[in-house]
Every structure is written in structure tokens, then in C-alpha cells.
Amino acid sequence: MSAFFAIVKKELRAIARERTILIAMGIQLFIASFSSALLIGLLSLYDPDSVGIYGRINLRVGWVGATDSALITRLDERGVNVVPFATAADADAAFRREEVAAILVAPEERGEVVEMKLYLPRLEARASLIQMILQEPLKRYENVLRAPRGVEVRYTDLQGQPPTTFEFIYSALVPILMFFPAFVAGGIVVDSLSEEIENGTLGTLLAAPLSLDIVVGAKIAAAITLAALQCVAWLALLSLNRILVENVALVLLLAIIVAAIIACASALVTVMFEDRERSQFVYALFILVAASVSYLLDVSPIKTIARLASGDYFTGAAEVALFAGVLAGIASVLLFVTRRVGAFR
Numbered sequence: 001m002s003a004f005f006a007i008v009k010k011e012l013r014a015i016a017r018e019r020t021i022l023i024a025m026g027i028q029l030f031i032a033s034f035s036s037a038l039l040i041g042l043l044s045l046y047d048p049d050s051v052g053i054y055g056r057i058n059l060r061v062g063w064v065g066a067t068d069s070a071l072i073t074r075l076d077e078r079g080v081n082v083v084p085f086a087t088a089a090d091a092d093a094a095f096r097r098e099e100v101a102a103i104l105v106a107p108e109e110r111g112e113v114v115e116m117k118l119y120l121p122r123l124e125a126r127a128s129l130i131q132m133i134l135q136e137p138l139k140r141y142e143n144v145l146r147a148p149r150g151v152e153v154r155y156t157d158l159q160g161q162p163p164t165t166f167e168f169i170y171s172a173l174v175p176i177l178m179f180f181p182a183f184v185a186g187g188i189v190v191d192s193l194s195e196e197i198e199n200g201t202l203g204t205l206l207a208a209p210l211s212l213d214i215v216v217g218a219k220i221a222a223a224i225t226l227a228a229l230q231c232v233a234w235l236a237l238l239s240l241n242r243i244l245v246e247n248v249a250l251v252l253l254l255a256i257i258v259a260a261i262i263a264c265a266s267a268l269v270t271v272m273f274e275d276r277e278r279s280q281f282v283y284a285l286f287i288l289v290a291a292s293v294s295y296l297l298d299v300s301p302i303k304t305i306a307r308l309a310s311g312d313y314f315t316g317a318a319e320v321a322l323f324a325g326v327l328a329g330i331a332s333v334l335l336f337v338t339r340r341v342g343a344f345r
Contacts, residue, residue, distance in 0.1 A: 003210055004218050011192060011222035024184050028177060028230060029237075059133055060099070062091040065106030070144045074137035095119065102130050114145055169243060170310040175302045177238070178251065181230040182259035183287065185223035186266035190283050192219050193267060194276035213338040216271065220263045227259035228252075246311035250320055254308065257323045258301050262287070264330045271334075271341055 016022075060081045063072065067084050075082050083100055085091035091103045103119040118134070120127035193216065196202040205215050231252055238245055245251060265286060270279040294300040299322055307315035 004214055004221075007205075007210075007215060007218035008222045008225070011188075011219055012226065014192070015188060015222070015226060024180075025230065028180055028234065059101055059130065061130075061134070062094055062100035062103040063106070064088050064091050064103065069106055071104075071106060071137065071141040074140045074144075075134075078133065078137045080133065080137070092119075101126070102134075104134075166310070170306045171302075173243070174238070174245060174251070174309045175305055177234040178231055178255040178305055179258060179301065181227035181234075182255065182262045184230075185227040185259045186262040186283060186287070187280075188223045188226070189219055189263050189266045190270050190279050191276065192223075193270040194274070194279050197270075197274050198276065211339070212271075212341060213335055216267050216334070216338050220260070220267055223263045224256065224260050227263075228256050231255045231259075245309045247308040247316070250317060251305055251308050254301065254305050254320050254323060257320065257327050261323065261327050261330055264327065264334050268330070268334045268337060271337055 058081065059079075060083055061075065063082045063084045064087065072082050083094070085094065088103075088105055091100070091105075094100050095103050101121065103117075105117040105119070106114075118131075120130055193202075196205065196215075202212075202215070235245060235248060235252065266279075266283045269282045269286065273279045273282060291302075295302060299319065301323060304315060304319050304323075308319075
């Protein structure tokens with residue numbers, strides 16, 4: 001066992017010197033550290049209306065009208081800085097000096113129809129952004145105007161987050177952070193084993209004396225250890241970004257099991273082909289095919305981890321146990337092959 005842990009330590013030290021792996025980890029660190037900011041930015045591409053909900057932009061809007069209007073209260077609640085002006089001419093002058101980003105002209109509420117005017121900058125992107133921010137308080141103001149007239153439309157009182165946010169967090173962000181370390185672990189095992197074979201150092205290790213299955217197992221253990229540490233760190237950073245992940249223990253366990261499955265599969269491929277180019281190609285092909293096929297199944301690791309992280313009542317330890325069974329099967333095949341190959345070396 002001392003030789004086993006010695007190889008594990010050697011592999012971890014080698015990983016610390018590998019720039020490609022460090023860059024991959026740095027990308028994951030960036031995603032996990034700034035997940036709340038990325039959530040807003042990427043959601044704005046997928047669902048532009050989300051900017052009006054999550055964006056916290058310092059927006060100054062010129063106001064021409066009664067200063068006791070209920071709309072001003074709604075704008076203040078949204079974080080919009082309302083700048084009152086006595087006349088539309090004064091507001092227009094401030095708008096041209098870029099002291100305010102837009103102008104709202106709100107005449108007194110008379111009769112059944114309240115006509116408001118919104119003046120926006122000519123730049124289309126900026127105007128669209130302002131409209132998205134003002135959209136929600138204006139809708140709430142509509143409810144205020146409807147209430148005295150006996151019209152009840154409470155569509156803006158719905159609680160909770162939009163479905164696009166839920167989908168992005170649990171079907172994209174969490175799976176990316178939890179499974180990317182597994183892909184890195186598989187690449188580490190392929191590179192490490194193929195390098196030992198191509199440089200002839202594997203024979204030196206086997207003459208230690210060490211069996212091939214112990215050498216392969218140590219390299220897999222080092223890769224899984226690194227993947228587990230990354231997943232723990234990413235979950236902690238998600239928590240700091242106030243992104244709720246339910247069933248943390250099961251999510252972490254599933255991520256480690258998937259990392260072990262990929263690491264064992266990559267080791268099996270490398271032991272069979274014994275060169276870096278073919279092993280990397282087959283490993284990449286295996287990842288693409290396995291991910292595509294599993295996504296079509298109800299037991300896909302992506303679907304399972306999304307359900308666990310979102311707190312799905314019908315997903316739990318039993319589903320994680322299925323992947324543990326897959327790991328046991330692949331590990332058994334790997335042990336059989338390494339012992340067969342090691343017997344001929």
C-alpha cells in the first residue's frame with residue numbers, strides 16, 4: 001500500500017506542473033466563482049427579459065409629472081433613480097446632456113385612459129435594456145390603475161423565479177461544474193498511462209515489484225482525488241454565490257462516481273491501445289457517444305444530477321446506486337484486463 005500511495009502522490013505532483021490541466025481547472029474556478037454574474041449574462045442571451053429581473057443597473061430616469069405618483073414608488077423599488085423635472089423642456093435638456101438615460105412623461109390620471117410617454121436614446125441596445133428594466137414596474141403600475149376601476153389582473157404578483165433561471169442553473173450550470181472534473185480526470189489517466197508506456201518507465205515500475213493493476217489503480221485514484229476536491233470547491237463557491245443545491249452529499253457522490261467511471265474507462269482504453277494518439281481519440285469518442293446515448297435515457301447522469309440538485313422528490317440514493325453498479329462493472333473489466341496484460345509483461 002505504501003507503493004500505491006507513493007504513486008498517487010507522484011501523480012498529484014505531476015498534475016500540479018501540467019499547464020493544460022491547470023488552465024482547465026482555472027476555467028472551472030472562474031465559472032464557479034462568478035456563477036451569479038454569469039447567470040445574469042448568459043440568461044440575457046437566452047431570455048432577455050431576465051435582465052429586467054436580475055439586473056442591478058444604476059439607471060437615472062427623468063420624470064415629468066406629479067411627484068406623488070404611485071409609479072415613482074414602483075420605480076424606486078426596482079432601483080431606478082427618478083429625477084423630477086418641472087417641464088418637459090428641462091427634462092429634454094438634461095437628457096441631451098446625458099444626465100438621465102430616459103424620460104417618463106406622466107400626466108395626471110384623468111378619465112379611463114392614462115397616457116404616458118417614454119423617451120429613449122437612439123442607441124437600440126441601450127434603449128432595449130432600459131425598456132426591460134422599466135417593464136416590471138410599469139406592469140405593476142397598471143395594476144394600481146386597474147384596481148379603482150374594478151379590474152383585477154394580478155399576473156405580476158406571481159412569486160418565484162422565472163423557469164429559464166431554474167432550467168439554466170440545474171440543467172446547465174450545476175452539471176457543467178460537477179462533470180467537467182470527471183472529463184479532466186479521464187484525460188489525466190490517458191496522458192499519464194500512455195506516457196509511462198511510451199517512455200518505457202512502466203517496465204521500471206513493474207520491476208519494483210508492482211503489478212500493473214496497482215499502478216493503474218494508483219493513477220485512477222489520483223485523478224479521482226483531484227476531481228473530488230474540485231467538486232467540493234465548486235459546491236462551496238456555488239453556495240457563496242447563493243445558488244441553492246439540494247442533496248449536496250448525493251450530488252457530490254454522483255459526481256465522484258461519474259469521475260471514477262470515466263477514469264476507469266480511459267484507463268481501460270489506454271491499456272488496450274498503449275499509445276497516446278489512439279487512446280485519446282477513442283477516449284474522446286467514448287465520452288461523446290456515452291453522453292449522447294445516456295442523455296436519451298431516463299437514467300442519464302446529467303438528468304440525475306439536475307434532479308438531485310433541484311430537490312426532486314422522486315430522485316435519491318437509488319438512482320445514484322445505479323451508477324455505482326456501472327462503476328463496479330467497468331472496474332471489474334479493467335481489473336481483469338490489467339491482470340491479463342500484466343501477466344504477459
